[in-house]
Amino acid sequence: MARDELGDLRAFLAVAEARSFTKAAARLGVSSSALSHTIRSLEERLGLRLLARTTRSVATTEAGERLFNTIAPHFEQIHAELDALSELRDKPSGTVRISSGEHAAETLLRPTLASFLPEYPDINVEVSIDNGLVDIVGEHFDAGVRLGESISKDMIAVRIGPDWRFLVVGIPDYFTGRPSLEHPSDLTRHQCINLRLTSAGGLYAWEFEKDGRETIVRVGGQLTYDSILSVLHAALDGHGLAFVPEDLAQPYIAQGRLQVALSDWCPPIQGYHLYYPNRRLASPAFTRFVEALRYRG
Known part of the structure; x- marks a missing residue:
């Protein structure tokens, strides 16, 4: 196989992975127009359309997906072998x-x-x-x-x-005059700060366990973040209860700025x-x- 054909296949892999000519071109260090020309030349030589292009996205065709699945592992192995040669260097x-x-x-x-x-x-x-x-x-x-x-x-x-654990925390003033928390199900009567899982799109369900009994609670509240640090900061600002890792909350607990609830329902996790x-x-x-x-x- 000629060297330029290998380069064309590498260009195809970059576009298929990035699903964008612009992103792939930036990764390869070439212009978008040059990359588009390379892909068109490859498609003409093969007599097959490899990529379906729209104004907003790029996707592989059936032939393109088959080619990608066939050659991608080989290119990855080549990269791994080349990286392994760096062992010959000092670092x-x-x-x-x-x-x-x-x-x-x-x-x-x-x-x-x-x-x-x-x-x-x-x-x-x-x-x-x-x-x-x-x-x-x-x-x-x-x-x-x-x-x-x-x-x-x-x-x-x-x-x-x-191992570590989650804790339910809120500022001391939050607990004043509000329903007591004896069981995780009591959280449904409280303002809680939710965490949205970015890739999944759903809200994180608060998980508890005590004496072998597991309880999952889907809490409600006015605030939702996709950042656990923002959830912690919102609790410090008094916007409700947060379910956060103990090590993040511990400095504020030690200072008296946060108070823990349902601690006996929060065992360590792997x-x-x-x-x-x-x-x-x-x-x-x-x-x-x-x-x-x-x-x-």
Whole structure:
């Protein structure tokens, strides 16, 4: 196969993955018009339409989807093999793409990156924040961060943090004159601050457990955010009750700015894990990142 044909296939993969000529062109470092010409030439040589173009989006045709599924794994293997050659250098290089929720990114990734990036100046790390469940293979991430209990069995999982728990919190003044909270179902009579899961689109249901009894409550209230930090700040502003990770709320609890409710219904949950598909060969950059995050507590 001629070198220009390989380049045309690489261009096709970029457009199919980005579903946009503009985004793909930026990734490849070429103009949109040049990229469009490349794709048209490839389609003419094959005698098949590979991409369906509209004014708003680009999607693969049946032939394009078949070609993508056939050649994409081979290109990924080529990239992995080329990345592996960086082991011949003093330090690894390349880009590691991670999907993570906001809490894990703030409490685990951020502290690790503080020392990791200076140690490996040739490694770039891209973190995408999404509090919902993400298809890391379909979205072309190297790995994702998720609670251990929710990871698919066909994924490799590496623990990166300790067990922790959610707490129901509000400012002391909020509880004055309001119904007491003895059972999670009592939350339906309170103003609660919801968290919307970005990718799934739904609201996070508050989950509780005590003496083996599990209870899920869908709360109501005037405020909804897609950021757990914003939910915490709204509680501090007195807008209602929040269901947030204990480590985020603890400084404010210690200061007396937040009060805890239903603590006995909030047991620890399995900590965060880095998860990724089984690979025959992982890049040195990715291997270093996994080891930097690995929990050793």
